[in-house]
Amino acid sequence: MPKMKTKSSCKKRFKVTAKGRVVAAQAGKRHGMIKRTNKFIRNARGTTTLCKADEQIIKPMMPYAR
DSSP states (O other), X not given: OOOOOOOHHHHHHXXXXXXXXXXXXXXXXXXXXXXXXXXXXXXXXSEEEOOHHHHHHXXXXXXXXX
């Protein structure tokens, strides 16, 4: 049986935790920080876990990350 391929775009952007949740970088921090509030910038540090609906889209693209 041939190996399944992992989507390159997913392996660059997402990581799976020990409990199986998908971790991704915070959205909305690439540019335009001047118009953002300090509270938004502070709360958007680091990474966040995706919601269940988004996890179901990402997980089939990463067959070996479980």
